[in-house]
Amino acid sequence: MPIHPAFLYFFAAAIIPLLSDKARKLTQLLLPLVAAGLLSQILSINPETPVKSVITVGLFDFTLIKADTLAIIFAGIFILFSLLANLYALNCKYKYVHIAANIYVGSSIGAVLAGDLVTLFIFWEIMAIASACLIWNSRRPHSMQSLYRYVLLHGAGGLCFFTGILIKLIAHESLHFGALQLDIAGILIFVSFAINAGLPPVHAWLPDAYPAGRAEASIYLCTFTTKVAVYAFARGFSGSEILLWLGVAAAIYGVIYALMENDIRKLLSYHIICQVGYMVIGIGLGAHLGVNGGIGHAIGNILFKGLLFMSAGAIMQMTSHTKLSELGGLYSTAKWILVFHMLGAFSIAGLPFLNGYVSKSLLVAAAGYKHLGWLELTLMIVAVGTFMSIGLKLTYFAFFHKNTVYKQLHPLPWNCYAAMALTAAACLAIGVYPELLYRFLPYPVKYNIFTIGHILQTLQMLAGTYFGFCLIRKFLHTKDAITLDFDWFYRLGGSIFVKGICIPLKLGQETIQAGWTHLIEKTNHTFERLVPGQKINTVAIPLLLMICACLFMSLFLILRPY
Amino acid sequence: MAKDIIIAFLIGIILVLSEIFFVHPHKVHFAWQEIPGFYLLLGIVGGICIMFFAKFLGKVFLYRNDNYYKDN
Numbered sequence: 001m002p003i004h005p006a007f008l009y010f011f012a013a014a015i016i017p018l019l020s021d022k023a024r025k026l027t028q029l030l031l032p033l034v035a036a037g038l039l040s041q042i043l044s045i046n047p048e049t050p051v052k053s054v055i056t057v058g059l060f061d062f063t064l065i066k067a068d069t070l071a072i073i074f075a076g077i078f079i080l081f082s083l084l085a086n087l088y089a090l091n092c093k094y095k096y097v098h099i100a101a102n103i104y105v106g107s108s109i110g111a112v113l114a115g116d117l118v119t120l121f122i123f124w125e126i127m128a129i130a131s132a133c134l135i136w137n138s139r140r141p142h143s144m145q146s147l148y149r150y151v152l153l154h155g156a157g158g159l160c161f162f163t164g165i166l167i168k169l170i171a172h173e174s175l176h177f178g179a180l181q182l183d184i185a186g187i188l189i190f191v192s193f194a195i196n197a198g199l200p201p202v203h204a205w206l207p208d209a210y211p212a213g214r215a216e217a218s219i220y221l222c223t224f225t226t227k228v229a230v231y232a233f234a235r236g237f238s239g240s241e242i243l244l245w246l247g248v249a250a251a252i253y254g255v256i257y258a259l260m261e262n263d264i265r266k267l268l269s270y271h272i273i274c275q276v277g278y279m280v281i282g283i284g285l286g287a288h289l290g291v292n293g294g295i296g297h298a299i300g301n302i303l304f305k306g307l308l309f310m311s312a313g314a315i316m317q318m319t320s321h322t323k324l325s326e327l328g329g330l331y332s333t334a335k336w337i338l339v340f341h342m343l344g345a346f347s348i349a350g351l352p353f354l355n356g357y358v359s360k361s362l363l364v365a366a367a368g369y370k371h372l373g374w375l376e377l378t379l380m381i382v383a384v385g386t387f388m389s390i391g392l393k394l395t396y397f398a399f400f401h402k403n404t405v406y407k408q409l410h411p412l413p414w415n416c417y418a419a420m421a422l423t424a425a426a427c428l429a430i431g432v433y434p435e436l437l438y439r440f441l442p443y444p445v446k447y448n449i450f451t452i453g454h455i456l457q458t459l460q461m462l463a464g465t466y467f468g469f470c471l472i473r474k475f476l477h478t479k480d481a482i483t484l485d486f487d488w489f490y491r492l493g494g495s496i497f498v499k500g501i502c503i504p505l506k507l508g509q510e511t512i513q514a515g516w517t518h519l520i521e522k523t524n525h526t527f528e529r530l531v532p533g534q535k536i537n538t539v540a541i542p543l544l545l546m547i548c549a550c551l552f553m554s555l556f557l558i559l560r561p562y
Numbered sequence: 563m564a565k566d567i568i569i570a571f572l573i574g575i576i577l578v579l580s581e582i583f584f585v586h587p588h589k590v591h592f593a594w595q596e597i598p599g600f601y602l603l604l605g606i607v608g609g610i611c612i613m614f615f616a617k618f619l620g621k622v623f624l625y626r627n628d629n630y631y632k633d634n
Contacts, residue, residue, distance in 0.1 A: 259616035260624065368591035376592060380601070384608040385616075393613075453585040457601040460577045464605020467570035472610055476617075481625040491631055 001053050002042045004064055005035040005079065006113070006123070009106025013099045025090050028098065032083035035109070039075055042067050051115055063115025066177075070295070073440040074112040074231045077299050078105060080426075081223055081306055088310055088419035089216035100133035101220045108224040112231050117165050117175045117189070120232070124161065124196075128154040131225055134217040135209045143212035149487065150209040153202065157195035164188035180236040190237060197229035198273050199246045199280065200253045204487035206273060207257070211265035211322065215313030218265055222309045223302050226272055230279045230298045239286025247284055248378060250277030255385035260483050263322050264312045264394060268305070271348065271390060274382060275301045278363060281375070285366045288443040293362030296437055300355040300430065304347035307423040308390065311341040314416055315398060319406050324394065325478040329403035337412075338399050340420040345395060347427045349387035349462060352455045354431035361449040384465050391462075392469040397478055516542075574602050 012031050016024055042052055042065060053065040067075075082105040089097060107130060110123035132151050137143040167185040168175060180186045191202075198206040210221050237243055254274025261267040275297065282294025314337050315330065316322050331338050347354040350361075360383065367375040430437045438445040520541050578599040594600050627633075 256612070256616045256619065259613055260620040371591065373592045377604075380604055381608045381612060384605050385612045388609050388613055453581070453595075456577055456581045456585060457595070460574065460581065460599065460602040461605040463570060463573045463577055464602040465609040466605075467567070467574055467602075468606040468609035468613075470567045470570050471606075472613060476613070479620070479625060480628060481620075482628055482630060483620060483624045484626055484630075485624075 002065065003038050004053065004110065004113070005038045005042075005075065006106040006110030008035050008038060009082075009102045009109065013102035013106070016095060016099050016102065021093075024095075024098065028086040028090060029083070031102070032079050032086065035079045035082075036076075039072070039079060043072060054115075060118065061116075062119045063176075064110070064119060065113045066115030067113060069440070069442045070231065070235060071112050073295065073299065073442075074227065075109050076440065077302050078109050078112070078224065078227075081302050084306060084419050084423050084426075085216075085219045085223070087415055087422070088219055088313070090415040091413045092214070092216045094214070096133065096136075097214060097217055100130045101217070104130035104134065104220055104224060108228050111228050115177060117168070117177050120177055121158075121161050121165060124192075124228075125158050127225065127228065128158060131221055134221055135213045137213050137217070139214075140212060146209045146212040149490065150205050152490070153195055153205040157192040157202075160188045160195075161192035164192070177235060179238065182237075182240065182242075186236075193229050193232045193236070194246065196225050197233065197276050197280065198226050199250050199276070200273070201486050203250070203253075203273050204485045207261075207266050207269040207485065208487050210269040210272070211263055215316045218313060219306060219309045222268070222272060222305055226276050227298050227302060230276060230283070230294070233280060234283050234291060234295060238283050238291055241284060243280050244284030244375075247277045247280030247282075248375070250274065250280065251382045252277075252378070255382050255389065257483060257485065258389040259385060259393070261389075262324050262478055262480060262482075264315065264324060264327075264398065265309070265322055267324075267389060267394060268308050268312055271308075271386065272301075272305060274386065275305065275348070278360070278379070278382075281379070282363050282366060285363075285370060287366060287369065289362055289369060289447065290366035292438075292441045292443050292445055293359055293366050296359035296362055296441055297356075299437060299440075300347070300359045300427075303423055303426050303430070304344045304354075304356055307340060307344035307420060307427060308348065310416070310420045310423060311337050311344060314412050314420070317416070318410050318412055320408075320410070321406075323478075323480060324397040325480045327398045327404060328401040329399070331399040333409060334399075336417060337420075338395070340424050341395065341399075342391070343424045343427060345387070345391035347431070349391050350383055350458055351462060352431075352450070352458055353428070355427045355437070356431075357458065358430055358434040358437060358449060361454060362445070362447060365447055365449075380461060384461060387462055387465045388469060392466065393476070396469075396473070574599075578602055 009031065012027055016027065019027060051063060051066050053063070055062045055064060082101075085101070089101065092098070104127060107123045107126035111120055111127060114120040114123055128151075132147055132154070135143055135147045135150055164185040164187075165175065167188070171185070173185070180189060182190065195202045195205075206226070210218055213221060233243060251274050254270045254272070254277060258267050258270035258274065261270055279294040279298045279301070282290045282292075282297060284290070285293075312322070315327065315334070318334060318337075319327065319330070321327050343354065347356040350356040360379070364376055364379055367379060434445075434449065523541060582598045590596055
């Protein structure tokens with residue numbers, strides 16, 4: 001039986017507290033390499049049968065490893081990204097970040113390799129707990145409240161998932177994780193996937209929680225939870241039409257909120273929602289081209305969104321600011337960060353020869369083959385909005401706008417630059433040579449994306465956006481404000497519920513209780529006068545009354561005339 | 563400022579011209595893909611519209627003070 005890569009990460013998390021700083025750094029860098037070795041070992045045993053590892057506990061068989069194409073590509077990119085993120089976070093001196101990150105990465109790999117719903121659920125929940133630990137940030141007191149809200153939403157999602165599994169178990173249905181039907185159990189599982197994927201209207205935890213943690217923690221957070229959910233959708237609900245609509249809603253919603261946002265990490269978080277929308281659209285379209293596009297975009301997105309979060313984290317570490325209204329003029333002091341940020345921004349916007357183009361072209365082509373003209377235009381407009389918000393607005397206000405004088409510009413350690421350079425190189429490599437990505441996709445790709453027409457169209461679109469931005473630039477100002485989102489319902493809506501309903505109920509209950517106590521005291525007083533020296537405690541009388549009431553009720557029920 | 567606009571405009575013109583000269587008529591999925599410069603226009607109009615729509619939505623409906631949740 002092969003060693004499961006997830007347990008390797010768990011083992012590393014367990015020994016990190018015992019290690020010295022140097023040994024910890026070495027472990028963090030070697031761990032993904034060993035895990036990649038284990039993954040290739042899993043692949044090489046017997047390519048005919050995907051099921052590799054089954055553990056029987058009691059009556060239930062846990063399929064820990066089911067390594068088909070879909071699982072392997074996600075496990076592979078998770079391991080690769082964990083190397084890049086570990087490199088970025090190498091000098092982070094908080095050990096809890098490394099421990100939580102290792103458990104988080106391990107459980108994500110475990111979730112994508114899981115062959116049945118129960119194993120998936122177990123890794124899913126470990127993932128939720130580990131990611132919650134990453135949100136905690138001692139420097140930002142409000143991160144604790146974000147963490148509570150995160151746990152609340154993910155707890156609800158986990159309960160939906162668990163109920164779905166129980167319903168399936170009672171109905172004696174198979175718990176094998178394959179294509180699922182949208183029956184009651186299926187809908188519950190779908191809802192829990194949607195919460196993790198951050199699809200509107202259950203997305204508000206994402207821009208709330210991801211910008212709360214430390215810079216290094218955000219890099220881990222932006223990658224795993226949503227992509228595991230995309231994987232789960234691809235396996236369970238590929239081709240279901242509702243995904244297409246939810247994806248369109250997520251893409252538009254995410255891009256519009258991103259344009260309004262002032263905090264750079266929050267802006268990028270809204271773009272996760274937007275890009276997950278793209279992936280879900282591909283999975284909802286369902287044909288080979290659509291699923292390939294969706295999965296390809298998930299893989300590409302891990303790299304370019306990771307790069308963008310790394311550069312945002314670098315800005316945050318250097319200046320201690322994250323709001324666009326407080327930033328500016330960084331182009332002279334942080335040239336390399338500008339370069340890496342622009343590579344990420346051009347990738348996400350889909351510039352030819354970078355990796356966003358490689359997967360977005362498949363999605364646009366999938367919409368074309370299905371003759372969905374409106375979808376093609378929507379994807380294009382969302383791409384325009386994406387370039388507008390990340391490539392132009394963020395870049396302009398953080399790097400070129402007014403010359404902000406920073407009190408202190410902290411130097412960035414070498415490892416952060418190395419991690420950004422490697423991630424950017426990966427984006428460029430896939431963009432120039434898409435076969436690197438396409439050979440791992442579930443279906444063979446025969447579509448040629450590098451036609452001169454398509455390249456020129458994309459370039460025109462980006463140039464047009466730039467021209468538009470230049471025209472309206474002088475009207476744009478950053479606004480130090482927050483935007484209302486669906487979390488209003490459980491942040492303020494919840495407090496309205498408490499103030500309007502719970503507090504009056506509590507007051508009513510207190511009034512009744514006070515009256516009751518008063519009544520009992522009075523009765524006691526009378527009783528004491530009748531039988532001196534005898535005292536009845538406050539519990540006895542209500543108990544006596546209750547017993548009497550029960551007796552009368554039962555007598556009435558027995559003796560009532562029929 | 564004006565220099566940027568001129569540069570962006572020139573890039574756009576070059577791209578549209580190269581589309582007219584180098585892209586031969588091919589099988590297209592939608593009618594608008596045959597119009598030269600359609601995507602340039604989409605970028606300009608779509609970009610400006612989506613930006614102002616977002617700002618408008620924020621101003622009339624969604625922007626709140628930074629301490630909104632703390633004060634309530």
